[in-house]
Amino acid sequence: xxxxxxxxxxxxxxxxxxxxxxxxxxxxxxxxxxxxxxxxxxxxxxxxxxxxxxxxxxxxxxxxxxxxxxxxxxxxxxxxxxxxxxxxxxxxxxxxxxxxxxxxxxxxxxxxxxxxxxxxxxxxxxxxxxxxxxxxxxxxxxxxxxxxxxxxxxxxxxxxxxxxxxxxxxxx
Amino acid sequence: xxxxxxxxxxxxxxxxxxxxxxxxxxxxxxxxxxxxxxxxxxxxxxxxxxxxxxxxxxxxxxxxxxxxxxxxxxxxxxxxxxxxxxxxxxxxxxxxxxxxxxxxxxxxxxxxxxxxxxxxxxxxxxx
Numbered sequence: 613x614x615x616x617x618x619x620x621x622x623x624x625x626x627x628x629x630x631x632x633x634x635x636x637x638x639x640x641x642x643x644x645x646x647x648x649x650x651x652x653x654x655x656x657x658x659x660x661x662x663x664x665x666x667x668x669x670x671x672x673x674x675x676x677x678x679x680x681x682x683x684x685x686x687x688x689x690x691x692x693x694x695x696x697x698x699x700x701x702x703x704x705x706x707x708x709x710x711x712x713x714x715x716x717x718x719x720x721x722x723x724x725x726x727x728x729x730x731x732x733x734x735x736x737x738x739x740x741x742x743x744x745x746x747x748x749x750x751x752x753x754x755x756x757x758x759x760x761x762x763x764x765x766x767x768x769x770x771x772x773x774x775x776x777x778x779x780x781x782x783x784x
Numbered sequence: 785x786x787x788x789x790x791x792x793x794x795x796x797x798x799x800x801x802x803x804x805x806x807x808x809x810x811x812x813x814x815x816x817x818x819x820x821x822x823x824x825x826x827x828x829x830x831x832x833x834x835x836x837x838x839x840x841x842x843x844x845x846x847x848x849x850x851x852x853x854x855x856x857x858x859x860x861x862x863x864x865x866x867x868x869x870x871x872x873x874x875x876x877x878x879x880x881x882x883x884x885x886x887x888x889x890x891x892x893x894x895x896x897x898x899x900x901x902x903x904x905x906x907x908x909x910x911x
Contacts, residue, residue, distance in 0.1 A: 649904035
């Protein structure tokens with residue numbers, strides 16, 4: 613009986629700990645500041661949400677077009693001409709994997725941002741503050757994925773330059 | 785439903801069949817509504833889980849940016865067949881460099897727009 617009671621207290625404590633500590637971490641002055649700036653913060657988030665959606669559509673199209681319309685086409689042409697483009701094929705595969713990561717990380721970020729926008733910051737300032745931190749981390753993750761995609765684009769260019777100089781050398 | 789239960793409820797197979805026959809239209813309408821609701825739930829699940837919702841700028845709240853979405857058609861396709869010559873290499877080089885520069889020019893999703901200070905929710909001790 614005692615064991616059940618202790619286990620229930622520990623489990624209950626673990627479940628309720630995050631919200632309690634979030635409330636405890638913030639001073640009353642800080643909570644009041646969040647409540648006061650609630651409307652302005654929500655407006656900024658709405659604007660960010662719309663701008664990020666546009667960025668996702670435009671950037672996503674650009675990244676996908678580079679893979680499908682340029683990288684894959686060139687790799688196919690190299691293969692049809694029985695030339696060695698192995699490194700470029702590998703970079704394209706890595707790039708496509710990274711593109712998939714970008715899509716899923718953005719989806720997770722957007723869903724978290726939508727949840728944040730639904731929180732009533734006037735009534736739940738601590739929860740709002742804590743969720744802003746999580747969304748910020750998720751946005752950084754999307755940015756990391758974008759940087760890796762940019763690295764992939766540059767790597768492909770370097771591999772193509774190498775292929776090009778080898779081809780020109782053979783062609784002489 | 786067992787015969788015993790039907791007897792307790794005052795129903796028998798004949799009266800149940802007669803009831804179904806009398807309410808055919810209502811049952812069909814009810815069935816259609818249930819089926820369409822189920823299909824809406826499935827399609828909404830697919831819409832949100834597939835990532836299509838994130839790309840749908842026709843949703844409310846995106847009206848301010850809707851007109852600024854670019855078309856995929858503006859990017860030229862490099863032909864995937866044909867011989868490889870110095871000219872085709874130069875052609876690809878120019879095409880790739882143009883789009884690669886355009887794609888990598890913007891540090892998308894960078895910056896500190898979700899900074900507590902930017903949102904006006906920073907605490908007294910925050911830098």
